[in-house]
């Protein structure tokens with residue numbers, strides 16, 4: 486049993502989101518699928534996202550594929566290490582980490598098919614269902630729409646909701662668009678959501694690394710009264726000393742890590758006491774193979790380990806498999822993208838996702854739809870929701 490081919494397909498996917506006001510919001514998200522085919526005809530499929538899909542596809546197709554050909558697909562530690570030294574030999578991260586993640590997930594999908602077991606059981610089988618939080622609160626909603634959307638998700642049975650803040654503040658400061666104005670509006674948006682859902686619903690916020698320390702601190706000081714469950718990626722670059730300083734000054738727990746490529750970054754966050762929650766993403770942070778190592782570090786530090794950065798259908802296996810697995814992010818836009826690409830995705834019920842019993846990841850790419858979607862122009866720098 487050998488790897489015959491490794492092939493990446495970059496996709497830029499259209500998504501339409503219904504607004505409570507009746508207006509539809511259209512956006513797009515890019516992702517890169519990776520298929521690993523064996524000499525017996527079996528396929529495993531992994532994916533990555535939140536990056537330049539065409540660049541990752543080139544890394545996989547033009548570099549990694551040649552190195553994997555002829556190898557035993559079950560030896561995931563050997564192949565992960567091979568890819569690490571091939572693509573990131575001097576500690577680089579970036580695009581290469583995404584490529585490694587997508588390939589690793591394809592290998593785990595194959596491992597499950599070969600052994601006749603779902604990935605979550607191979608990862609340890611700690612539980613057969615995982616709690617999810619719904620990411621619903623996007624910058625394209627006006628304040629009133631945001632509050633109505635929050636209420637609609639609660640009506641669907643969700644008691645854990647995440648909304649974005651910061652809204653590309655540092656990136657767009659030259660418009661000019663003062664950061665103080667952005668966070669002042671964030672305070673009002675959070676207040677509107679809290680008033681719409683009542684005191685029992687957990688609210689999470691995510692700045693996507695868009696604020697500096699000064700404005701992140703200012704925001705936390707003005708929203709503590711709203712009972713925020715955690716504040717994700719509060720500062721640019723996941724700057725560890727700044728997150729540690731911020732954590733010492735706020736009662737709001739901090740979370741980070743979804744786009745990190747190297748396990749050592751999580752070690753540094755934990756040693757510096759910079760975060761309450763570490764959030765490696767299986768589709769970005771080196772697949773299940775490296776995320777298991779990071780989860781082990783989180784366990785040793787008695788820190789929470791959760792999913793940020795979406796792609797719940799892959800990350801659910803990690804959080805069901807490992808004893809310290811916890812929350813999975815049900816990111817509504819990312820989920821709509823996955824529905825375009827995959828068949829057989831499980832749906833949450835009352836805020837919980839039940840894991841599939843099928844071998845591997847338990848859902849399959851729809852080749853006909855993917856062939857059509859692959860004809861669309863690539864994102865070329867936009868479409869990274």
Ligand SMILES: [Mg+2]
Pocket residue numbers: 691693717718743793794795
């Ligand atoms: Mg996030």
